[in-house]
Amino acid sequence: MKKITILNASIVNEGKIQAGDVWIRNGRIEAIGSDLSGKPADIQIDAKGAALLPGMIDDHVHFREPGLTYKGDIHSESRAAVAGGITSYMDMPNTKPPTLSAERVAEKCAIASRASFANYAFYLGTSNGNIEEIKAVNPQTICGIKVFMGASTGNMLMDDPTALEMLFLHAPTLIAAHCEDTPAILKNERRFFLKFGNDIPMSAHSLIRTDAACYQSASLAVSLAKSTGARLHLLHLSSAAEMDLLTDAPLEKKRITAEVCVHHLFFSDADYAAKGARIKCNPAIKTDRDREALHSAILSGKIDVIATDHAPHTLAEKQAPYLRAPSGMPLVQHALPSLFEHYHAGRYSLPLIAEKTAHAPARLYQIPERGFIREGYWADLVLVNLHQALDVTDETALYKCKWTPFSGMRFSSTIKATIVSGHLAYLDGRLDSTPAGKRLAFCRS
Ligand code: DOR
Ligand code: ZN
Numbered sequence: 001m002k003k004i005t006i007l008n009a010s011i012v013n014e015g016k017i018q019a020g021d022v023w024i025r026n027g028r029i030e031a032i033g034s035d036l037s038g039k040p041a042d043i044q045i046d047a048k049g050a051a052l053l054p055g056m057i058d059d060h061v062h063f064r065e066p067g068l069t070y071k072g073d074i075h076s077e078s079r080a081a082v083a084g085g086i087t088s089y090m091d092m093p094n095t096k097p098p099t100l101s102a103e104r105v106a107e108k109c110a111i112a113s114r115a116s117f118a119n120y121a122f123y124l125g126t127s128n129g130n131i132e133e134i135k136a137v138n139p140q141t142i143c144g145i146k147v148f149m150g151a152s153t154g155n156m157l158m159d160d161p162t163a164l165e166m167l168f169l170h171a172p173t174l175i176a177a178h179c180e181d182t183p184a185i186l187k188n189e190r191r192f193f194l195k196f197g198n199d200i201p202m203s204a205h206s207l208i209r210t211d212a213a214c215y216q217s218a219s220l221a222v223s224l225a226k227s228t229g230a231r232l233h234l235l236h237l238s239s240a241a242e243m244d245l246l247t248d249a250p251l252e253k254k255r256i257t258a259e260v261c262v263h264h265l266f267f268s269d270a271d272y273a274a275k276g277a278r279i280k281c282n283p284a285i286k287t288d289r290d291r292e293a294l295h296s297a298i299l300s301g302k303i304d305v306i307a308t309d310h311a312p313h314t315l316a317e318k319q320a321p322y323l324r325a326p327s328g329m330p331l332v333q334h335a336l337p338s339l340f341e342h343y344h345a346g347r348y349s350l351p352l353i354a355e356k357t358a359h360a361p362a363r364l365y366q367i368p369e370r371g372f373i374r375e376g377y378w379a380d381l382v383l384v385n386l387h388q389a390l391d392v393t394d395e396t397a398l399y400k401c402k403w404t405p406f407s408g409m410r411f412s413s414t415i416k417a418t419i420v421s422g423h424l425a426y427l428d429g430r431l432d433s434t435p436a437g438k439r440l441a442f443c444r445s
Contacts, residue, residue, distance in 0.1 A: 120440065344386075389412060390411040
């Protein structure tokens, strides 16, 4: 393994920003100091003027493998992820076939061990009929158990109340929940269909997949977690209403934690006019007021982690009319640059971004020796040029689907380098050709 020194960086870690050097050897951060230029190194990176953060740990992606690889695969999407400063990801089970057993998780791990540029872990999915698989799973081998308490891409809705209760009673590790009330959504959809037929405008999405539908389902998840004692992680919260379900207690004290995703922090329903199906996703992007409430909840500590919900579909699929256009958008390459826009706007500090994208996911999922810039830890790092503009285009998107919802925008920050488990995966626009991601470990009893 190559030895790397990073010199003169602004190191953003654990609430502080300090000038310094980092020396990497055998995949680990061997030393952090003020003059490490004399350390033996195969690669020296001059980081003057750049910020060094722990690489993003994205707890929510859909890389589509197996079965939906025409949309994306582990190789293509993890490559895009490292170009975007994401060093670890957790992949969702709505693949083909769905990931409903430990064997399916093992199959995905085998693919990732050959193809993944970033560190990886996989969720076990749920259905109304796989409770025995859930009970038997070893919590060290999966990042969590994903439940669709609202229907979305893939047929994975879990709506049998008895099966849901069994899941909350018996899940041996964290339950990550997609919450949207499907009966309420179908009712709204019917109303819009009667009015518009097949020409429902994209801007209706947040009026069909409403904040009330989100709140209804999230409160059911919260009450199940409270009555059973289950460990619940609420995924991609998107509305002001849902913030009432959360507390700002320290992360380690919470049994119910929450995630928001970069697109809900960036776009609002005003963007449907220009972006159309490109920003159609579940849960829907809602009003400016909802977006503001999400920002406030990040600042107050009600929201614990920021993720992507990277969910690629082809542009041809997206061109279908509202009812047939699939939900989801590709995000991993541009997620961090989009978050740094909130830094430039004066909303977020750099340490807050490190906290919500790296420290908190490492703590929340109990991932040892990652998510922080500490001596002895794995070297998972992202170096950012905060003042180098990035013009986002579909042509420069590395996703297999070759488009991005941010196309046509100019961001203020560029990812300069990404180091994954001590391997220089990306530098100055060039991707290394070796997929060097490692399987994430989980330190759970
Ligand atoms: O917008 C979404 N896309 N939401 C989901 O729940 C699933 C995802 C996908 O897999 O396409
Ligand atoms: Zn998702």
